Amino acid sequence: MRQRRIRNKVEAVSSEVAEGSLPVAERLLVIACGAIAREVLAVTKLNKLAGVDLTCLPAIWHVYPAKIAPAMREQISLAREKGYRRILIGYAECGTQGELDKICEEEGIERIEGPHCYAFFSGNNRFMASTETEFTAFYLTDLITRQFEAFVIEPLKLDKHPELRDMVFGNYTKVVYLAQTDDPALQEKARWAADYLGLEYEYRFTGYGDLEPALQRAAAVSSAPSL
Template sequence: MPVEDRLLVIACGAIAREVLAVTKLNRLDHVDLTCLPAIWHVYPAKIAPAMREQIKAAREKGYRRIFIGYAECGTQGQLDKICAEEGVERIEGPHCYAFFTGNERFMAGIDTEFTAFYLTDLITRQFEAFVIEPLKLDKHPELRDMVFGNYTKIVYLAQTDDPALQEKARWAADYLKLDYEYRFTGYGDLEPALQRAALPHQ
């Protein structure tokens, strides 16, 4: 299939596995994937400028169909501004925790969950790199209570049924001295969003 008829998903590296799993599950063989660094989850100001460059580079390669595999993700409206200017769509929602849960369901419960710290498969798998090291909790454990003192629980939003990751999430909750809750979400709104984006070009 010529590149102009393929769909390029420009996604956060934190959901790369999930995007690939959805495309494989749904036999979306005409979908390509490129990612920005997953660690930018911690530095959202970097996302929007890099996204504009990625869209430009994709079009120079011949892609006419582009879908953004990011929610708003703390970009303070900048990502939506770029999407509007470039004529591309992104997955709906404020962040991946919402679209994995299902945006409507997540927003319905947000008023009672403002003291929850969320994990996904990726953040659980790389808890040290995404939480402990950036916050320097390994070197300054006294910061743990300063940073997480207002949280009451860790909620692990699991995309896969992986006992090893469940054990790691429990360990993370113990490390932060928080209660633990497990919720299996699967791919949530990500799957139908990719299915729609990958429909044959009209």
């Protein structure tokens, strides 16, 4: 079940849905974590949000959050040079210790609400309520399940040093798969991941959670018909 490695580079994806093309100044650019790229595109298509473009920073940077804010500043600067006036940061707080919020304040733009993607996929209010009793859970999303080797096994060197498994995960009791899609193959992979870590397994279908209304709000102006 070895997955391909995550490419450590910025990728740009056009997600225009409606016919025709809005000028860059009227389009919305989402600068997102690569871990939610599929979900951003899916929500855009599902809701027929016109005038939305997507650029992603490497998904693996969730392991190295200090890299996120400097790269975000660079991408925002490049976007301004290209003529984008409307930008959404496609991250929650994500361990940046307030740096993304500083960028939002300085640039007059917004990010997705919440501490991390596990929260906004679950629904921030629901997730925060669950953390009071669920502090020994290790969470997976579709992306982390799909790339479990690249995101968990390889960075922690569990493939080379399996004895580290119990040292790292000894205080966890279960794996909770927060599923964005109803995919039997991913459910099987998530169950395999739980077995690999020696933990109990729980499946929860979240869909896109708070990500969907966040994108709907951000794209509202671009989605409005021209007069």
